[in-house]
Amino acid sequence: MHRILIFLLGLAAAPWAFGADGAALYSRHCAACHGDTGNGGIGVPLALPSFQASIDDDYLRRTIRHGRPGRVMPAFLALPTEDVEAIVARVRSWSKAPRMRYPDIPVTGDAKRGRKLYDAHCAGCHGAKGEGGHGTGITLSRPRALPVMAPALNNEGFLVSATDTLIKEILMRGRAGTPMESFLKQGLAERDIDDIVSYLRGLQKGTALPASTEAPVLVVESPYDLKTTVENVKRAVSSNNFLLIREQGLDFGLVPEGREDRSRHIVYFCNFQFLNEALGVDPRVGMFLPFRITVVEERGKVRLMAYNPRRLLPMFNNQELKDLADELTRRTLAILEESTL
């Protein structure tokens, strides 16, 4: 009995046994994008000393909770508070410097003047409306143009997370090791910086992707039998500028060859230019590849089915995918329609 107890307590003391083990939690929730040691991947390198010097714990806490709506970084709403604290401690463990605090005291300046200064000094990287650099910093399997993308400053998550004094500090000091330089060193006065902070505070917030209420599946009935419908789909695929990749039963590879259920037939197709563009914007979309239409025969009725890209869009939290999702939905509907004419 005693031995069991000691064993159990021993288990509980092992670092991985605690819910709030910061290293493990960080690795699970953050490392995919920010790198295991905060070295970056997509998103900014969190271990960078100049980053650590220009933020405080509250900025991290709020960023974890609010994310960056529409800019890939998810909002971790459901994480227990102790897990958030453990992750903050993990991120802070990369810095040996004393932790700063940037209290929530308003910086007052002339926002109108700030706007002019912003247009002249910042818009080139952060966008005319503060919408951030294009590509969202997502590169992953892609060739990388810039080591770090300019973040969105009109982002609700950023504006909620950063106090005025924190933003001011970033502009005064810059972030050494990134393209973001100190604007004091670039010749702006402290008053100019106050004006820019006031302007940023009033920026019109970027649009987050709203949850979609559209149906998850696009379905049309076919007046033809299954075989004719499949042939129609293949024809419609190529007349809509897609390439037929393969066709197979839904249960291909799951049941022995030759035993597939013939009433559920998948037609896979692709347009490599479109695909390349989509993966360039966000390589995470790949799990829905290749595009497909499934032809299903049920009680004498033949139906064509495809997932609805617009319904799947919000899960990626990437506003730059919106046009591509609209385009893919439009093209899928065109194929469905043409196949059942």
Place this chain on the structure above:
Amino acid sequence: MRLRALIAAAFVALAPAAPAAPAAAQDLMIARSAQPFPEAMTALQAAIAARGYTISRVQRVDVGLENRGYKTDKYRVVFYGKPEEVARLAAAYPDLIPFLPLSVAIFAEEDETILVTTNPALYAGMFPQPELKPVFARWEQDLVAIMEGVRKAGHAWLGPEP
């Protein structure tokens, strides 16, 4: 008596380490493996099989792209399912068909590897039939274990698999 209370306390301390962590559900499950692509791919296929699924096919997205002159690192999509489950769900809930079989995207980032898949918990919002709830919950649990398994294959310090 006191001993039993202590044992109970030890279990409480262990509880947060439970792998399912559905309370922390994100729409996407995304994991980084410190292993290079070939090792991570082997670990992924082993982890999927270990949860009782059959791998039906691997789509080599990178090969298609490269054949057409586009630059990309290794990029594959692994499809998997349980034969009877896929047949049963497709018959009873045809709207699920476009999402079957399940899939995980796996791709290289330099000498590391990234895995991405939809969190099946998300499907519960799309397909509200109560009978499907436990199915999605099980898929989610399995996927958490699969993703953790692959991650930990490259991170000895994270402790044993869940």
